[in-house]
Amino acid sequence: MPQKNMLSLHVPEPEVRPGGTPDFSNVPIPKAGSVPRPEVNVDPRAIRDLAYSIIRVLNREGEAVGPWAGTLTDEELLEGLRHMMTLRAFDARMQMAQRQGKTSFYMQHMGEEAVSCAFRKALLPGDMNFPTYRQAGLLIAGGYPMVEMMNQIYSNERDPLKGRQLPVMYASKEHGFFSISGNLTTQYIQAVGWAMASAIRNDTKIAVGWVGDGATAESDFHAALVFASTYKAPVVLNIVNNQWAISTFQGIARGGSGTFAARGLGFGIPALRVDGNDYLAVHAVAKWATERARRNLGPTLIEHVTYRVGAHSTSDDPSAYRPKEESAAWPLGDPVLRLKNHLIVRGLWSEERHKQAEAEILDTVIAAQKEAESHGTLHAGGKPSARDMFEGVYAEMPPHLRRQRQQAGV
Amino acid sequence: MPQKNMLSLHVPEPEVRPGGTPDFSNVPIPKAGSVPRPEVNVDPRAIRDLAYSIIRVLNREGEAVGPWAGTLTDEELLEGLRHMMTLRAFDARMQMAQRQGKTSFYMQHMGEEAVSCAFRKALLPGDMNFPTYRQAGLLIAGGYPMVEMMNQIYSNERDPLKGRQLPVMYASKEHGFFSISGNLTTQYIQAVGWAMASAIRNDTKIAVGWVGDGATAESDFHAALVFASTYKAPVVLNIVNNQWAISTFQGIARGGSGTFAARGLGFGIPALRVDGNDYLAVHAVAKWATERARRNLGPTLIEHVTYRVGAHSTSDDPSAYRPKEESAAWPLGDPVLRLKNHLIVRGLWSEERHKQAEAEILDTVIAAQKEAESHGTLHAGGKPSARDMFEGVYAEMPPHLRRQRQQAGV
């Protein structure tokens, strides 16, 4: 006999599971151009609504509308399209390389290309990103050589990380790309610390933190908001809400009636949600937030609303936990297509030029891949040495490691 | 030459330091009775304002006013006054006992008595608190024997915790008082887990978490809000904002333009601020939140706005970091005086009866102290054995501990 007033546990579930028909009609999508653009020095209390809306620029007709439009020149838009197409081609080739056994692991960006590619264009030399494994667009759009990325992915003899790291865990100081950690969210508070350091030294550089929707549940997320808000650190904190965290949907991390962006409100941090599949919107919001940071006005929290079209990684198969057709039903569309359409509407691009560009980009990626493979792949050809394994634990190798290296005979 | 646009680090500072004149005129204090009382099943989105206000019942004239008044009978109010007076007397004696070397350490509640004493009266047998070291009012108001508390403080031969724990780190399952941890905030997520367990078992019991303003910065705070919101756990999460965390003022943990309560909003958790020095307001809010939990409506976050009048602990001297007069300037007054005045205004109490009660309570406390001291104090008289030190690490003592106990010769 059930007790009166008995409690029960609520466990959030996505609306649809494999076999069901995807339905995002309950996801409120504000019209492009409808969200106001406040001054960057606005009182955070005045813009709490922005944490519950979605800033969008490109409308269904492919036009750029509203107060957030106009932050990019025609050339910049064309370049942006190329970056996203390059990242997509890069992903496809590396995904295949992993299937061919040339490396152990890969993680792609399908559907999320706009987020990192567009954000990168709001940054200046010297700024520092603290990325996750799904922001390679920061490197592509920042001009980091693809062949270096591939050398890392292949753990070959030219791998800048000497074979020590899992594929895609790039690091480049020059390109403002902090060493990716396999441990989720640790980098978020580090971004705040880096920004604090810049402020302590009266520098002009800013930091950018990155985290996924699922990983916002980790403790480092809280520490980052606490420190960013207390010290008004010049940092932009990005949340890439791609709806999924491996097999769990965003409701497991989000809960209740909040949004991920709204987590900033309790700290008095301006919080914005942006259409992450809209290159123009991401760029505009990135501009706004980075300007706030540069003007010493403090941190901004940005939730990029997007969708992870592919599997979590090459170790994952999403058909086990979500309908295959879900990505097609996703109401914010595909970032590459949307920017392409916009450029066509603007008369700056055509289907033909797009095809041509696709072919050119593929050639470039393949050329890079050939070069990288000439330096080896994980199980064949040139590779980092066992000696490299013992180096770099410390600046100077202490006696016990020297003994161990000797014992290993390398 | 300072660089253009150069950044600088913001380090929050309290308005006044020792030597200065305390001034709380910038602390907005809403009028008693002015904050509406929503239904407990309200949509959390509709009451976000409550996270930025202060619910108050007792006005300056000592009258109980507004929609949150009326949750307590006359007897209950009189009992509440006695609890707070008892806690204060208990604190004074134990503080003195520590000075006399009868124990190593003590932590008092001066100024914060209403919070735990009033909250306790909204709980039912079987409910479980996950307290910090500054909620002994839960035990006093719950009828836990004072002499047991003192036995623990003295680590004497009757110490229910066998001398293992630092003074004031009480634990009593029967009295719904979870074992206090010396590590801040760890108990907050445990409270959520306990509440989840109750919901999983379709039980009716609820959990209550407690944390200080400073300790909200810890990671466990975030984990608690994430889990509470995701699983709609039947838990009340209390933040006791007593303005200080040892030597740091609440601005170091709070930052920005937020309030501690507002941290709940991003999670869709109803968040209320209450006058923590107002016994009636604390009780009314506790009633509201516990009813939400009991009706399976999910978690509530409550910020109790109060002031730590005494030192952080017997190891602390606040005159080093805040003006001595600051507590007197605190605009929410003294909880004991305020309830006393209310009862006098109501004709239920008088100065004379108050004095008499004070004397009676002191006698009771002294009698308990005598009894406790007959069982020993930290450095004199009966004490737990060295054998007790080896017990209870595991349910059954494993061989290595048996060997060690033998080696110790006990």
Added chain:
Amino acid sequence: MPRKTMIEAIRDAMDVSMGKDDNVVVFGEDVGYFGGVFRCTQGLQQKYGVTRCFDAPISELGIVGAAIGMAAYGLRPCVEVQFADYVYPAYDQIVSEAARIRYRSNGEFTCPMVIRMPTGGGIFGGQTHSQSPEALFTHVSGLKVVVPSNPHDAKGLLIASIEDPDPVIFLEPKRLYNGPFDGHHDRPVTPWSKHPLGEVPDGHYSTPLGKAVIRRQGADVTILAYGTMVYVAEAAAEETGIDAEIIDLRTLLPLDLDAIVASVKKTGRCVVVHEATLTSGFGAELAALVQQHCFYELEAPIARVTGWDTPYPHAQEWDYFPGPARVGQALRETMEA
């Protein structure tokens, strides 16, 4: 008797425990609907409902902290940390809370819970999918630490852990999930279906914590091993032809010291192997105990064969892994010493 993989055996242990006791609940990242990234909890949500087996937010602190609260209530949570490499955010809750609640409250509150986590390398998982952090738990009074090496034990030990009144760290060598692995990464692995220890009785049985087992009788030297290294030790004994006695410790804390001492007193020599880094690894404790208790019987220094004192590298995985060649070398040196 049915043969099961280690994954199936572990799943079976949870299934049996959940069936037997309503207080057993299972949760963690991706463990609910999906059944865990290694599929150890597959089907449990379907069978026992979403409130007995569910997905958790990505917060190891939250998972363990909530489990502690549940255990205090009276449940017996068995939670999964997706990889042992990700346990550190929960370390405070484990060390300061789970391990000490019984002691500090004098038994008013207790913490019967299991934290399962895949451990060890050999899958090209790089520094964050390969670690063996057992020694970070064996130093903590109040915890128990278990490392099964085969499906039969995995099921029995996991049931015993779930039924244990105290918190248990349950480390699952992921390289063993599908078959015993002897460190010869270039040879095909035997599946559990072909290995006698893949025989897993149906239903409830439990393997006591704190008891080691001799996997190979031998006269010349004692090898102390656990998890994957048991098979590496077997291969090394085979290949060197040295008559090694191999002890599978199974539980590191509390340790079966008697079994260890009896063997080393017999053989007079001892080699300790583990995959974790050398310095302050659990091998240090084993060596310290063995020299203390078998000093007069020891004919050679105790050797430790372990992972090197570096993070677990990606490309150099097989240079890092303490395979049969290195163990064999240590055996020979120990015999010649």
Added chain:
Amino acid sequence: MPRKTMIEAIRDAMDVSMGKDDNVVVFGEDVGYFGGVFRCTQGLQQKYGVTRCFDAPISELGIVGAAIGMAAYGLRPCVEVQFADYVYPAYDQIVSEAARIRYRSNGEFTCPMVIRMPTGGGIFGGQTHSQSPEALFTHVSGLKVVVPSNPHDAKGLLIASIEDPDPVIFLEPKRLYNGPFDGHHDRPVTPWSKHPLGEVPDGHYSTPLGKAVIRRQGADVTILAYGTMVYVAEAAAEETGIDAEIIDLRTLLPLDLDAIVASVKKTGRCVVVHEATLTSGFGAELAALVQQHCFYELEAPIARVTGWDTPYPHAQEWDYFPGPARVGQALRETMEA
């Protein structure tokens, strides 16, 4: 030469370092305006301003995580964790991040930082103000671990740590802050002003990491100790009349193995002492190394005298603490073995 307490020496080290290098910043809970609960940072905010020495929110994770970011930028943060017992929330940042950033990025990014924390018991601090977690750091490749035992070393080692290019865990035995403590809790403590090692040179000097020092020459047995236990060992040698050689390790990682081996080869006997719990304590590593490198010279089993394998109790503090009586007993047994 001026005499200083350990607190003053530590403060002096930070003062000298901040004066010499603008990149040195100091922060932590209560360390800014107030100067730290043990007053180690008193006056630094006044002298160097609020952006060089400041109060932090109560988040050890945040303190260490932010410091890592600062170190990556190019600063040299020296942060305080209020008690070593409270370091666990930062454990993931230390183990997974600080320790591995140089390695995993192949030097693109580095992490020169110091985490200072008071450690050890003897002040009736109960389980949460008494712990000695050094072994939880010595197992982590990429970290350095330092434990000074006196004001002179404390200053020199802290300066060396701040100038070190890699992350350093700097454990300050709080029972030594005001004077050497030999474990005789019922006798008055000599203040540092009366002890030769209280002599602390002004200005900049540094004591190299990785170098042990012999505190007492002896012929019969080697005692390996660090922090508070150095004085306990001295008292035990004195009281038993056994001619012990006492080595103060000072740095646990990297370890001065040469100094240890040379001494044990000379004396043929070894007693290891520390305050941390026994199992998997740093003494295990020491014993493992000593038996390995001095096997043929050892005339008796290596003894370990440590805290018991329980949480640090409040009332039974002096039953728990491995005082001179217990060390003396081990010395006698080792001599007679």
